[in-house]
Amino acid sequence: MSKFLKLIAGTALASSLIAAPALAEKMGLGRTALPEEVAAWDLDVAPDGTGLPVGSGDALVGEEVFAEACAICHGDFAEGVDNWPKLAGGADTLDHDDPLKTVGSYWPYLSTTWDYVNRSMPFGNAQSLTPDEVYAIVAYILYSNDLIEDDFVLSNETFLDVEMPNAGGFILDDRETSEAHFWKAEPCMADCKDTVEITMRAAVLDVTPDEEGAEEAAAPAAAEAAVVAEAAAPAEEAAPVVEEPVAVAAIDADLAKKGEKVFKKCKACHQVGEKAKNKTGPVLNGIINRNIASVDGFKYSKPMKALGEEGKTWTPEEMAAFLTKPKKYLKGTKMSFAGLKKEKDIAAVTEYLKTFQE
Amino acid sequence: MTMSFKGKPSRRAFLKGAAAAGGTLASASVAKAAGDPLITEVQEWASATGEGVDATPYGLPIEYESDVVRRNVEWLTADTISSINFTPIHALDGTITPQGCAFERHHSGAIELKKEDYRLMINGLVDQPLVFTYEDLERFPRENRVYFCECAANTGMEWAGAQLNGAQFTHGMIHNMEYSGISLRSLLEEAGLGAAGDLKDKWVYVEGADASSNGRSIPMEKALDDVLVAFKANGEALRKEHGYPVRLVVPGWEGNMWIKWLRRIEVTDQAIESREETSKYTDTLEDGTSRKWTWVMDAKSVVTSPSPQSPIKHGKGPLVITGLAWSGRGAITGVDVSVDGGKNWMPARLGAPGTDKALTRFYLDYNWQGEEMFLQARAKDSSGYVQPSKSELREVRGLNSIYHNNCIQTWWVKANGEAENVEVS
Structure with missing residues (x-):
């Protein structure tokens, strides 16, 4: 009997469901899927390695590929940048408070890592890696977790040799037995406990976001709700707008204001304003009409650096071309953003960025 | 999910008048000396005309309801492209969730996929691997069912203690819609399950068309029971954020399995154990072991x-x-x-x-x-x-x-x- 049948035994799901589906009338709809089509879409890899293509890679090559394709979010050592996932570390923390779950400490099957990197990564440029690159990246992640030596070559043939530390760390859903006491005939209705004391309040560590939508509501109360500043982005405090005499042409304040809203899409990675720092992306103060790839301390992609070395600048026109389709404008850019579809959004965000000219 | 505890205590501004009035608010039931001007004086709306038909070909809620919107919790995730927001359940009544304010959860953003460009493939252990267009799907017998879709992480921020101050944030990763679509069973039968042999230990792996390529393994029993391939919700096309043009509906099971932009259905002899069914959506217990395949959402x-x-x-x-x-x-x-x-x-x-x-x-x-x-x-x-x-x-x-x-x-x-x-x- 299958594992999941046990799980759902006792529910209304009877096994008669799977008894005789084969007799159903065909509708004659759809067409045969061609082998090429199946090959193009059927990419998943199962725990026993089913679905792995031929290929290989080691941690040394992996380190280079990782630095280029992954480190922007996951860090050079797979340690994770900001809130992006950490891929290494956390060994023996699963029974601690706030365990650190990484490929090394938690993931039970190596196939999952290979499959995920191959199909879903890099973020914003998925399915762009060759099988060898995926083997190399996975080898580097394993190496970062001290699970292989640097001379180990990961391939479709050595794949199952790697032992995942938490492979035995999972049990099947056992709620119907371990929580059988939640199925009570009649729960208590009166005098169910002696005392009721507050043991914790949400207001003490208030992490509730303010209600942005309320600002736009007609109710006057909304203005007060907006006053409470979130400790999040320092960029928001700064925004000195127009007051400074700037070298560029006069700023269209309305347009810049619209641009501030558009910029929300950029804020996950870019900061502007007085206290801005390089994050996943570089600081954008003074970006308009500045040399490309010229922010100190930011690690640009090679193609972006090359543009800068050619002496190109971020004119509004170049910026518009870049923001329309970043990956098309510059193959190999680290910016994973898909692009702004509307020209007026690009104009607005450019105008907003102009308010941060240095 | 990493918890960070930033932010200052914030006191909501909703109580404006209420606190000052000590609970005895002036209301329509308390007549003023000269009568309520909203009644005794002719109001603008009772005299001038309102908007004509067609002013809004597709209507949105009136501006006075503009605070009834989805909201996210920024500190939860690194980026809104791979994130979640919350249904304003505190402000809704009845049971059906309007699509426009039903929570969203994407792993690589909400994509825009035209019906003409839509293809659905069935492959693996089937008699005949097939490709369907959107129009093909519309020709299978249809049914209508109302189901809730709850993210397994709903209320997840509250495990360690009371954290978020609002039902929207504690319980808003849920929506409830009337779906129109076809049974997954009918598609599997069209491809033929003879090749799968004994169905008891077989699985159906389902996968989306977006860049996250989110995929989940569903045991055959469930796949043949009540799973729907849906293209309408609450009578109209799915919104892009909910998987337009076609999503999977997996009644009673965690929302992550309700694959959006459904593009592929594969009959397999084992669970694929994808990222979302191993590293995520598994439940770590106090001793460090974790439950997996915890698909059902409890009461x-x-x-x-x-x-x-x-x-x-x-x-x-x-x-x-x-x-x-x-x-x-x-x-x-x-x-x-x-x-x-x-x-x-x-x-x-x-x-x-x-x-x-x-x-x-x-x-x-x-x-x-x-x-x-x-x-x-x-x-x-x-x-x-x-x-x-x-x-x-x-x-x-x-x-x-x-x-x-x-x-x-x-x-x-x-x-x-x-x-x-x-x-x-």
């Missing part, structure tokens, strides 16, 4: 009003206490409400009889005398399951589970009508 309920975002503004007297209940194991058979933190319980009235794996609205018509309340709701379902308290859940699962937190929620309603998310003994 759960929450009072949506009064609640932190929906305080009592009308003073003493008649008060409608209302909320939502649901279960992935069947229909809601009853909801009890406590105003004293679970010492005593009163049966609530169901807005309509509970239906299978769908939201049920409950009401308790209460005479509030301005006393403090510790408001709770407790759901019961047709399998005999009773929603547990937070401490009962923690006893079994510890604090690190993240997913499947279906504990009883407590709102501390104060004398001024304001409410706060608390935990009680």
